[in-house]
Amino acid sequence: MAAFTNYQPVERQMSRTAVLLYRMKYNQCTFLVILLSIIDDCLAQTSCAVESFTVKENFDPKRYAGKWYALAKKDPEGLFLQDNISAEYTIEEDGTMIASSKGRVKLFGFWVICADMAAQYSVPDPTTPAKMFMNYQGLASYLSSGGDNYWVIDTDYDNYAITYACRTLKEDGSCDDGYSIIFSRNPRGLPPAIQRIVRLKQEEICMSGQFQPVLQSGAC
Structure with a gap:
């Protein structure tokens, strides 16, 4: 009996040790889960830096040429084509890409008309042909002219x-005023x-x- 009674405290001590080890491992796992969550959040935030966005590799403007119809858009600040937007891209003899686009625009809050715009594209870095700069002109006095990344x-x-363009950046490198068209x-x-x-690409550009x-609707 003495041997049996001496065994019980040892067994209880081993049980307490096992519980402590389990709690330590549980706390370690919990800490790792929280740490990984924080890292994921940080990565998600840094991934919105515009310079981290990937573009079409080996972009071929000749294959891109032709007519495109806008199905969805995220507008920049200011006046922008409203609906029935289309763009016709052509390649000139020197390889320059130009475009004529049209769409409806609302003026003075009530007057909706079809408007035309023209654009010319240049490639600042030939190693990344999908990153172009666009000079655009509204073919009417009420439309703006200027330049944006394209x-x-x-x-x-x-x-x-x-397509994607960012007009101004925040201090953290994310976009403050940008737009995109599907x-x-x-x-x-x-x-x-x-x-x-x-949808995946929309997530990638935040x-x-x-x-x-x-x-x-064919209005323009």
Whole structure:
């Protein structure tokens, strides 16, 4: 009996040790989960730096040329084409890409008319042809003229294209005033498989949930 009674305290001590070890491991796991969550949040924040956005590799302007219809857009600040937006891209003999675009615009809060714009594109860095600079002119006095970056984030040339521009940056490198357009070769829309690709790209440029659909009724 003596041997048996001496065994019980040892057993209880071993149980307490096991509990302590379990609690230590649990606390370590909890700490790691919290740490990984913090790291993920930080990575998500830094990924919104504009310079971290990837663009279409080996962009081919000749394949990109032709007519595109806007299906969705995230507008910049100020006056912008409202709906029925389309753009026709052509390549000149010297290789320069130009575009003529049109769409409806609302003036004075009530007057909706079709407007035309023209643009010419240059490539500051030939090693990244998808990162272009766009000089644009409104072909009427009420439309603005100026210059913006014009990045082709992604395209398969035959179905869809996603363009992006950032006008001003915040101190952390994220965009303060930017815009993006989802283009399609077909004004009636994109198939579900391509819509999924587009949604992923919207997340990558930190604009998920910010797009508005663009009406294509043939008005322009």
